[in-house]
Amino acid sequence: MPTRDERVEEFEVVIPSDTAAGQPVQDRIVQHLEALKYDDRDVFGVRLAIEEALVNAIKHGNRMDPNKTVRVFCRVNHQKIRIEVEDQGEGFVPSDVPDPTADENLERPCGRGIMLMRAFMTLIEYNAAGNRVVLEKHRSTETAG
Amino acid sequence: MSSNRRLDLDEVNDVTVARFTDKKILDESNIQIIGNQLFSLVDEDHRQKIVLDFTNVEYLSSAALGKLITMDKKVKASGGKLRLCSIRSDILEVFKITRLDKLFTIRENREKALEGF
Numbered sequence: 001m002p003t004r005d006e007r008v009e010e011f012e013v014v015i016p017s018d019t020a021a022g023q024p025v026q027d028r029i030v031q032h033l034e035a036l037k038y039d040d041r042d043v044f045g046v047r048l049a050i051e052e053a054l055v056n057a058i059k060h061g062n063r064m065d066p067n068k069t070v071r072v073f074c075r076v077n078h079q080k081i082r083i084e085v086e087d088q089g090e091g092f093v094p095s096d097v098p099d100p101t102a103d104e105n106l107e108r109p110c111g112r113g114i115m116l117m118r119a120f121m122t123l124i125e126y127n128a129a130g131n132r133v134v135l136e137k138h139r140s141t142e143t144a145g
Numbered sequence: 146m147s148s149n150r151r152l153d154l155d156e157v158n159d160v161t162v163a164r165f166t167d168k169k170i171l172d173e174s175n176i177q178i179i180g181n182q183l184f185s186l187v188d189e190d191h192r193q194k195i196v197l198d199f200t201n202v203e204y205l206s207s208a209a210l211g212k213l214i215t216m217d218k219k220v221k222a223s224g225g226k227l228r229l230c231s232i233r234s235d236i237l238e239v240f241k242i243t244r245l246d247k248l249f250t251i252r253e254n255r256e257k258a259l260e261g262f
Binding site (some may be wrong): 020022026032036040041047048051052055059075100101106107108109110111113115116117141 | 171172173174203204206207208209210212214215217218235239242243244245247248
């Protein structure tokens, strides 16, 4: 019989290439985190990272193509959350994205999503093709101090 | 989605204080509407001194940062000034991570944003 700390929630959804369709997925993930009493700051970072990952998948990956979809997988337990976001685009090379904090790029209105995901997540990894990102956040209260 | 007013506007002397009504500035179509309402303050209303009040805002994505950067450019191009205020700590961290705290003038609250404007 699993204890509360061993409880695992897992789901997978496929959404159309429409950023509005990402909001219910975010809400569902946030509800799981809140039910497991994750810290507000963890919840903030995870929601922000999912938003960025979904926008990248839909806009830059699938280029808003209505014939393409985005797969979202989520697994969350008491210790950590893992989210995979996979689009049907051609992929990209993350190291080709210019540093948005460089002086010459500071006033560019785009290019900050990956940086924010990196800052708020414990782990962020792309597959070799560059069309799937894995995000992991470990519960901060258990690693703090 | 409706395009209701997403900014509550207040006039304090010659300064326009625009307070975001949304808790979450996320989702492309939503951000587009908010961006257009911001830009109209400069492009249509020709306001020169603008304070953006983030009191209600709990989430803000990189796409929203993009709109703020464009807004800042528009205000500067028209010879005006833009200040941001009442940004909660999580979101302030977003500005710091992206170094946009160097680009924008950020004040703790509305009163401090209005000081010496």
